[in-house]
Amino acid sequence: MSSYLALAVVAGLAGVERKGVLQAMLSRPIALGTIVGLALGDVTGGLLVAVPLELLWLGAVNLGAALPVHEALGAAAVAGGAVLAGEALGTGVTMPVAALAVVTSAPLAVLGRTAERAIERANERLVDRAEVLVATDPAAAARANVRGLALPFLLPAVLAPAGAAVTALVVPALLRAAPSLATPLSIAWVAFAVIAAAAGAFSVRAARAGKVFFAAATAAAVVGAAVLAGVSR
Amino acid sequence: MTRVSSAARTRAFLRSLLLQAAWNRRGMQNLGFEYAIAPALDELYPDPERRRDAAARHLGFFNCHPYMAAAILGGAIHHEERVARGEESPATPQRYKQTLQGPLAAIGDGFFWTALRPFFGAVAALGALLFGWPAVLLAITIYNAIHLALRVHMFRAGYRQGDAVIGAIAAMSLPSAAERLRLGTAAFCGVAAAAFLVDGAQALGPIATALALAAAIAGQIALRSGASVLAVAYGVLLVTTGAGLVALRLPGGS
Numbered sequence: 490m491s492s493y494l495a496l497a498v499v500a501g502l503a504g505v506e507r508k509g510v511l512q513a514m515l516s517r518p519i520a521l522g523t524i525v526g527l528a529l530g531d532v533t534g535g536l537l538v539a540v541p542l543e544l545l546w547l548g549a550v551n552l553g554a555a556l557p558v559h560e561a562l563g564a565a566a567v568a569g570g571a572v573l574a575g576e577a578l579g580t581g582v583t584m585p586v587a588a589l590a591v592v593t594s595a596p597l598a599v600l601g602r603t604a605e606r607a608i609e610r611a612n613e614r615l616v617d618r619a620e621v622l623v624a625t626d627p628a629a630a631a632r633a634n635v636r637g638l639a640l641p642f643l644l645p646a647v648l649a650p651a652g653a654a655v656t657a658l659v660v661p662a663l664l665r666a667a668p669s670l671a672t673p674l675s676i677a678w679v680a681f682a683v684i685a686a687a688a689g690a691f692s693v694r695a696a697r698a699g700k701v702f703f704a705a706a707t708a709a710a711v712v713g714a715a716v717l718a719g720v721s722r
Numbered sequence: 723m724t725r726v727s728s729a730a731r732t733r734a735f736l737r738s739l740l741l742q743a744a745w746n747r748r749g750m751q752n753l754g755f756e757y758a759i760a761p762a763l764d765e766l767y768p769d770p771e772r773r774r775d776a777a778a779r780h781l782g783f784f785n786c787h788p789y790m791a792a793a794i795l796g797g798a799i800h801h802e803e804r805v806a807r808g809e810e811s812p813a814t815p816q817r818y819k820q821t822l823q824g825p826l827a828a829i830g831d832g833f834f835w836t837a838l839r840p841f842f843g844a845v846a847a848l849g850a851l852l853f854g855w856p857a858v859l860l861a862i863t864i865y866n867a868i869h870l871a872l873r874v875h876m877f878r879a880g881y882r883q884g885d886a887v888i889g890a891i892a893a894m895s896l897p898s899a900a901e902r903l904r905l906g907t908a909a910f911c912g913v914a915a916a917a918f919l920v921d922g923a924q925a926l927g928p929i930a931t932a933l934a935l936a937a938a939i940a941g942q943i944a945l946r947s948g949a950s951v952l953a954v955a956y957g958v959l960l961v962t963t964g965a966g967l968v969a970l971r972l973p974g975g976s
Contacts, residue, residue: 508742517839519843519850523850533854536855539847540847544914547843591959592956609745610746612753616753627760627763631757634754677934679919680958683918683938687945688945690911691942691946693836699946703912705916
């Protein structure tokens with residue numbers, strides 16, 4: 490239970506940092522996955538899922554009134570679920586656990602976007618309140634702004650532990666019932682990580698991004714293969 | 723008092739870090755702006771009626787990039803000082819905000835959100851693959867050193883220069899730096915993709931890695947044809963798992 494409470498607090502604070510306070514990258518998947526792993530006692534496991542999620546959602550940015558998916562909610566739920574499922578299995582976060590955690594919890598990022606739209610509409614009530622207060626107590630009108638942090642905290646604080654709980658329940662049961670899934674899921678995890686990196690490169694708004702991505706990937710793969718060949722000799 | 727004290731300006735800047743706390747569809751960052759500028763208005767308008775009028779005008783619509791808004795906040799305090807001294811019309815601060823919010827939002831979105839932050843996200847991700855969590859800590863520390871220094875610089879420039887802040891921001895050449903950062907991001911993503919494949923080859927062997935690569939190439943084609951990122955990720959995970967199961971049942975599969 491204390492793990493879920495810790496996840497709720499971390500996810501809630503990330504929900505606030507993501508848009509309402511500071512915006513210092515602490516709610517980005519790469520930081521949040523690491524922090525969730527630290528809070529739940531498995532930094533390496535949190536980091537395993539954080540890296541591809543960061544790249545997958547590199548283009549999730551809030552431009553004007555357009556809302557991206559709620560990448561912080563998605564990352565907290567996936568990382569939390571993966572760590573808790575790995576703990577239940579006694580294996581830590583492996584590639585199959587990470588792949589299934591993405592399948593079960595990543596859609597929360599889309600649900601989070603819908604909820605965020607509702608929060609933005611709900612905040613109009615704070616404006617109504619401030620417009621009334623400003624005639625009598627301008628300081629109180631200004632403070633209405635801070636009340637807007639409550640719902641962005643609650644949204645991931647409730648949904649991230651809920652998503653993680655589903656992952657922690659379903660993933661160990663599935664992998665125990667069908668151990669033959671482990672290798673195919675590991676292959677799928679590698680494919681997912683590569684496509685996440687490609688999605689990250691394609692999300693940057695530069696005409697030559699695709700060419701640069703493929704050139705860098707090819708050069709690094711050749712170097713990596715050469716190093717591997719050298720090691721195996 | 724017709725000048726805002728350094729302490730009140732500091733409080734206004736710190737409050738600007740909560741600019742989007744109550745982002746809403748009607749006034750967007752209006753509550754956040756009113757909250758941020760309040761310490762300056764408290765000092766400038768000891769007369770309650772003038773204080774109320776000043777607060778009311780800053781409840782008007784406002785939307786900008788949250789980092790770039792620091793320049794507008796500094797400039798609005800600059801103009802409020804002039805209003806308090808009777809040198810400008812009370813409408814000037816709001817006009818100033820309306821004039822600058824669009825152009826500065828475009829610069830901020832183009833530099834911070836679509837260039838600098840993705841760049842450090844990719845650096846942190848690749849660093850984590852190669853060196854573990856300390857690389858994440860280092861990348862985020864450097865990002866924040868840059869972003870906070872620029873925020874403070876723009877707030878000060880806005881306060882000191884008012885309308886001339888545009889020149890100070892133009893001198894920073896953010897759009898040309900953004901293009902280089904975007905290409906750097908794409909390159910780091912490429913290296914990360916290769917690192918995933920090399921790690922996969924070590925853990926799973928060359929045939930499994932070839933299967934993963936084939937799935938990733940199919941996924942890239944889907945991405946380029948406009949499919950959503952999450953849908954492609956799901957497709958890759960499910961199709962590769964299915965293909966892996968079939969491959970393992972073939973003669974020679976292990």
